[in-house]
Amino acid sequence: xxxxxxxxxxxxxxxxxxxxxxxxxxxxxxxxxxxxxxxxxxxxxxxxxxxxxxxxxxxxxxxxxxxxxxxxxxxxxxxxxxxxxxxxxxxxxxxxxxxxxxxxxxxxxxxxxxxxxxxxxxxxxxxxxxxxxxxxxxxxxxxxxxxxxxxxxxxxxxxxxxxxxxxxxxxxxxxxxxxxxxxxxxxxxxxxxxxxxxxxxxxxxxxxxxxxxxxxxxxxxxxxxxxxxxxxxxxxxxxxxxxxxxxxxxxxxxxxxxxxxxxxxxxxxxxxxxxxxxxxxxxxxxxxxxxxxxxxxxxxxxxxxxxxxxxxxxxxxxxxxxxxxxxxxxxxxxxxxxxxxxxxxxx
Amino acid sequence: xxxxxxxxxxxxxxxxxxxxxxxxxxxxxxxxxxxxxxxxxxxxxxxxxxxxxxxxxxxxxxxxxxxxxxxxxxxxxxxxxxxxxxxxxxxxxxxxxxxxxxxxxxxxxxxxxxxxxxxxxxxxxxxxxxxxxxxxxxxxxxxxxxxxxxxxxxxxxxxxxxxxxxxxxxxxxxxxxxxxxxxxxxxxxxxxxxxxxxxxxxxxxxxxxxxxxxxxxxxxxxxxxxxxxxxxxxxxxxxxxxxxxxxxxxxxxxxxxxxxxxxxxxxxxxxxxxxxxxxxxxxxxxxxxxxxxxxxxxxxxxxxxxxxxxxxxxxxxxxxxxxxxxxxxxxxxxxxxxxxxxxxxxx
Numbered sequence: 243x244x245x246x247x248x249x250x251x252x253x254x255x256x257x258x259x260x261x262x263x264x265x266x267x268x269x270x271x272x273x274x275x276x277x278x279x280x281x282x283x284x285x286x287x288x289x290x291x292x293x294x295x296x297x298x299x300x301x302x303x304x305x306x307x308x309x310x311x312x313x314x315x316x317x318x319x320x321x322x323x324x325x326x327x328x329x330x331x332x333x334x335x336x337x338x339x340x341x342x343x344x345x346x347x348x349x350x351x352x353x354x355x356x357x358x359x360x361x362x363x364x365x366x367x368x369x370x371x372x373x374x375x376x377x378x379x380x381x382x383x384x385x386x387x388x389x390x391x392x393x394x395x396x397x398x399x400x401x402x403x404x405x406x407x408x409x410x411x412x413x414x415x416x417x418x419x420x421x422x423x424x425x426x427x428x429x430x431x432x433x434x435x436x437x438x439x440x441x442x443x444x445x446x447x448x449x450x451x452x453x454x455x456x457x458x459x460x461x462x463x464x465x466x467x468x469x470x471x472x473x474x475x476x477x478x479x480x481x482x483x484x485x486x487x488x489x490x491x492x493x494x495x496x497x498x499x500x501x502x503x504x505x506x507x508x509x510x511x512x513x514x515x516x517x518x519x520x521x522x523x524x525x526x527x528x529x530x531x532x533x534x535x536x537x538x539x540x541x542x543x544x545x546x547x548x549x550x551x552x553x554x555x556x557x558x559x560x561x562x563x564x565x566x567x568x569x570x571x572x573x574x575x576x577x578x579x580x581x582x583x584x585x586x587x588x589x
Numbered sequence: 590x591x592x593x594x595x596x597x598x599x600x601x602x603x604x605x606x607x608x609x610x611x612x613x614x615x616x617x618x619x620x621x622x623x624x625x626x627x628x629x630x631x632x633x634x635x636x637x638x639x640x641x642x643x644x645x646x647x648x649x650x651x652x653x654x655x656x657x658x659x660x661x662x663x664x665x666x667x668x669x670x671x672x673x674x675x676x677x678x679x680x681x682x683x684x685x686x687x688x689x690x691x692x693x694x695x696x697x698x699x700x701x702x703x704x705x706x707x708x709x710x711x712x713x714x715x716x717x718x719x720x721x722x723x724x725x726x727x728x729x730x731x732x733x734x735x736x737x738x739x740x741x742x743x744x745x746x747x748x749x750x751x752x753x754x755x756x757x758x759x760x761x762x763x764x765x766x767x768x769x770x771x772x773x774x775x776x777x778x779x780x781x782x783x784x785x786x787x788x789x790x791x792x793x794x795x796x797x798x799x800x801x802x803x804x805x806x807x808x809x810x811x812x813x814x815x816x817x818x819x820x821x822x823x824x825x826x827x828x829x830x831x832x833x834x835x836x837x838x839x840x841x842x843x844x845x846x847x848x849x850x851x852x853x854x855x856x857x858x859x860x861x862x863x864x865x866x867x868x869x870x871x872x873x874x875x876x877x878x879x880x881x882x883x884x885x886x887x888x889x890x891x892x893x894x895x896x897x898x899x900x901x902x903x904x905x906x907x908x909x910x911x912x913x914x915x916x917x918x919x920x921x922x923x924x925x926x927x928x929x930x931x932x933x934x935x936x
Contacts, residue, residue, distance in 0.1 A: 262835075281645060285839075286759055287680040287824060288649035290745070293640040298628060301725065302635035303692040303740055307732040333634040345650040347694065347738040378648065385654040387732045391694040393650055393740040398637070412633055477634060492632075 264359075264382055271363040277343055277376035289378035291343060297397040298408050300339035304330040305391040308351075316438045319358040321455035322390065323365025325529070329479065330394035331373045332459035332531040336477040338411045338468025340461065341373065341396035346380035349389040362390070365456075373459060401469060409468035411475035414492035416536040420474075422497055422556040423542040424504070425460055425532040428482050429519050432527015433510035436518070450509055457531045463550060464533060470541055478532040481525035482555075484582020485534055486566045498567045499556030501576055524568065524578040611706075611729055618710040624690055624723035636725035638690060644744040645755050647686035651677040652738040655698075663785045666705040668802035669737065670712025672876070676826065677741040678720045679806035679878040683824040685758045685815025687808060688743035691717065693727035696736040709737070712803075720806060748816060756815035758822035763840035763883040767821075769903040770889040771851070772807055772879040775829050776866050779874015780857035783865070797856055804878045810897060811880060817888055825879040828872035829902075831929020832881055833913045845914045846903030848923055871915065871925040 269276050269284050277283055282290035293299070306312060306326045317325070331341040346366065350359065370377060375394065398408050434454025437447045459477070467475060474493065476485050482499070490497045501520055510519045535542060536558060545552040568576045616623050616631050624630055629637035640646070653659060653673045664672070678688040693713065697706065717724060722741065745755050781801025784794045806824070814822060821840065823832050829846070837844045848867055857866045882889060883905060892899040915923045 281755075282647075282684070282757065282759060286761070287683040288647045288686065288741075290645050290647045290684065290686075290757060293642075293644060293646050293744075295640075295642070297640060298637050299640050299646060299742075300629075300635045300637045301690070301692055301740070301742060303694045303726065303728050303738075305694045305696060305728045305730045305738070307696055307730045309733070310731055336634040337629070337637065339635065339637075343648070345648055345740055347650045347652045347740075349652060349654055349696075349736055349738075379650065381650050381652050381738070383652045383654050383736075384657055385734045385736060386656070387734055389696055389730075389732060389736060391650070391652070391696075391728070391738045393648070393692055393694075394635075395646075395648060395742065408628075410629065410637060412629060414633070 268363050268382070271360065272367050272377055275367040275370035275377050277378040280378060284377065284379050289343065289345070291378065294397055296403050297399045298410070299395060299397055300334055300337055301393060301395040302330055302333040303391060303393040304333060305389060308388040316435060317455055319361035320365035323362040324369040324456045326390040326392045327366055327369035327373060327375070328457050328459045328531055329529070330392040331375060331461060332477040332479065334394050334396045335459045335461045335464035336411065336475050336533060337398070338409050338464045338475070339396040339398045340465055341375045341394045343378040343395045344370065344375050345393040346377060347391040348380065349383045349385045349387070351386060351388050352384050354388055369456070373461060398468070411464070411468050411472055413474060413476045413489050416474040416489050416493035416495050416558050418495050418558050418560045420536040420558045421539050421542055421554045422486070422499060422558060423535050423552050423554045424478065424482065425463055425550055425552050426530065427505050427507035428478055428530050428532055429523030429527045430507045430510060431457055431530045432522035433507060433514055433519060435527070436514060436522065447509065447513060450507065457529060459531050460533045460550070463545060467533070467535055467545055470544055472535050472537040472541055474536040476534050478530045478534055479528060481528050481580070481582035482523055483525045483566050483568065483578060489534065489536065490566055491564045494563045496559040496562040496565055496567070497556060498559055498569060500572065501568060501570050503553065503555045505551060505553045521579055525580040525582040528583040615710050618707065619714050619724055622714040622717035622724050624725040627725060631724065631726050636690065636692070638725065641744060641746070643750050644746045645757070646742060646744055647681055647684055648740060648742040649677055649680040650738060650740040651680060652736060655735040663782060664802055666708035667712035670709040671716040671803045673737040673739050674713055674716035674720060674722070675804050675806045675878055676876070677739040678722060678808060679824040679826065681741050681743045682806045682808045682811035683758065683822050683880060684745070685756050685811045685822070686743040686745045687812055688720065688722045688741045690725040690742045691722050692740040693724060694738040695727065696730045696732045696734070698733060698735050699731055701735060716803070720808060745815070758811070758815050758819055760821060760823045760836050761839035762820040763836050763842050763905050765842050765905050765907045767883040767905045768886050768889055768901045769833070769844055769846060769905060770882050770899050770901045771825065771829065772810055772897055772899050773877065774852050774854035775825055775877050775879055776870030776874045777854045777857060778804055778877045779869035780854060780861055780866060782874070783861060783869065794856070794860060797854065804876065806878050807880045807897070810892065814880070814882055814892055817891055819882050819884045819888055821883040823881050825877045825881055826875060828875050828927070828929035829870055830872045830913050830915065830925060836881065836883065837913055838911045841910045843906040843909040843912055843914070844903060845906055845916060847919065848915060848917050850900065850902045852898060852900045868926055872927040872929040875930040
């Protein structure tokens with residue numbers, strides 16, 4: 243007999259539900275995404291797993307809050323659970339790490355329905371499966387809002403067990419004279435949200451809306467890039483300009499990009515026009531979870547595939563350290579209407 | 590130049606403060622409790638540290654929310670920061686693990702003042718120093734309430750590098766015929782809160798109020814107990830009866846305890862009386878962060894010190910598996926007015 247097998251009488255809202263029964267129910271619902279084969283699986287004071295040899299542990303935490311990171315009218319609880327996992331594992335992808343385990347802290351408004359908690363859990367489970375991570379533990383509390391905070395713990399393995407070199411990508415390792423590339427189609431998530439807000443209905447937009455609601459982190463690209471010798475990366479979560487600025491400031495180099503080289507999603511381009519899609523990519527959108535990488539042209543081009551294009555959009559420079567300049571073509575400087583998203587600002 | 594050295598112009602509330610500047614400021618404030626000597630310190634997408642050889646990684650997350658886990662009239666933000674660290678590392682202590690690194694997810698109400706954010710950070714830093722853990726990363730978001738979620742990651746080392754045995758304590762490993770012990774004085778934190786609420790002023794109560802506001806997790810006891818051969822433990826966070834029930838259910842054994850053996854804090858006893866102090870220990874209080882341990886009389890007695898008493902309060906039994914019976918002396922059964930605290934219930 244285990245405390246996690248007590249039958250639960252479901253309520254419409256969770257406020258009268260026992261904390262431990264709710265945790266049990268959620269562990270059950272997680273199915274194969276709960277880490278059951280570790281030394282101490284979910285349900286005890288803490289999760290325990292064996293360290294792999296010849297590897298670094300890499301860990302991050304990322305929080306999504308209702309009203310700031312998602313709106314109930316454009317994201318279901320399934321989507322929120324999905325994206326919370328993506329956002330955390332994307333941070334590991336940006337280091338070249340493979341995520342292994344998650345700890346999930348959920349804070350629920352007491353009026354949140356049973357159905358929504360189920361959907362949240364399903365989204366968590368599905369995104370965890372897609373990203374090949376296991377949930378090793380968590381915590382559930384209540385407050386006057388819905389919040390999900392995901393800790394992702396993963397590893398970076400040596401290229402060669404005999405060497406002491408670990409292929410880590412960081413944001414402070416860009417060098418002057420490198421090329422700057424981005425994976426996929428920046429602005430896609432923002433385009434999906436715009437289409438939702440404008441209530442543009444159609445078969446074409448379904449893909450964009452899915453990419454907004456259920457984004458995928460670029461874990462394999464991150465690992466490949468680090469192993470290929472790329473030293474500097476960041477994930478695209480706040481918009482191209484702002485995320486590039488993080489690299490420019492941390493590395494003390496300048497970055498210039500050419501708007502005409504930024505790959506735009508063809509459906510977004512067709513529905514919203516070039517200018518709007520571009521502005522979404524530069525900073526009006528966010529949470530694309532693509533990777534920005536700097537390195538040699540050869541290294542960057544070796545990462546390009548038809549399934550996930552890696553496109554060179556600019557260069558690092560000695561000039562204007564800490565700053566990002568956007569050009570239309572090579573000469574006309576462009577000042578985008580929004581350079582990125584800051585979750586702490588009032589909008 | 591690094592993005593974390595940008596000067597910050599302080600505001601009365603943080604709503605107009607730049608997220609990255611706020612993170613920078615908080616990292617600065619953390620001082621020596623920020624993990625600066627790891628491979629990738631706070632400020633990148635994720636923290637990176639080397640795994641120790643011959644050790645297990647142990648990780649947990651614990652969330653405190655305003656209104657549920659603390660009240661603004663009895664806890665300062667300093668106390669909240671302090672207790673959030675204690676609560677997470679206490680979960681590792683209960684496994685016999687040594688906490689090493691923390692990831693801290695903070696959600697702030699936009700009306701939270703600069704001063705309160707500073708106090709929160711100071712409490713986090715001080716408690717981290719006391720518990721000998723380093724902060725390796727975090728995330729800050731805003732919402733309509735204040736929430737702090739702490740992930741603690743630590744390790745369990747083999748007793749002997751040649752063996753494959755790791756001294757882990759769990760809640761599902763209690764056996765029939767063992768003794769049940771508790772460290773320190775259960776109910777102390779609840780007594781501190783009662784004294785605060787009753788506004789009992791005096792020099793005697795200051796210690797109890799501090800124990801309520803700035804509790805200490807029993808990390809050294811946890812490690813010693815596990816190394817001494819204790820197999821089963823839990824931290825005392827919900828009240829004696831409920832936490833013992835977790836052991837009883839997970840281990841499928843019964844537990845009986847004797848109220849007359851429960852060690853009560855003398856100041857609490859003098860100020861609140863025996864009955865009230867006992868009821869606080871049994872379940873009206875909570876968050877003492879002492880350890881409950883089961884094992885042989887010899888093992889348990891070996892852990893006792895004058896600084897931190899470890900007191901036998903009961904036994905495990907074949908009868909009533911999954912249940913906890915409370916006796917006054919050996920015969921009269923006692924039904925405490927409250928058996929524990931459930932954070933998801935409406936009160």
